[in-house]
Amino acid sequence: MFRLFRKKSKVEKLEVKYKKLLEEAHQLSTTNRSKSDEKMYEANEVLEEIEEIRK
Structure with a gap:
């Protein structure tokens, strides 16, 4: 709420x-x-960016 x-x-x-x-x-x-592999690659890049921000 x-x-x-x-x-x-x-x-x-x-x-x-x-x-x-x-x-x-x-x-x-x-x-x-x-195409599935391409999406997984993009997802891994986003995950790396998340980890960089959290440091």
Whole structure:
């Protein structure tokens, strides 16, 4: 309730993006393996960025 009007931090936005990329990679893994690998690569880059911010 209290987070209703609070803006998301950069880390929270990146976490949402990371989860979305993982979901897309999982869906693509059954139909197009190369695109799935591309999404996993993008997700790993986002994860590295999250880790850099947290340091």
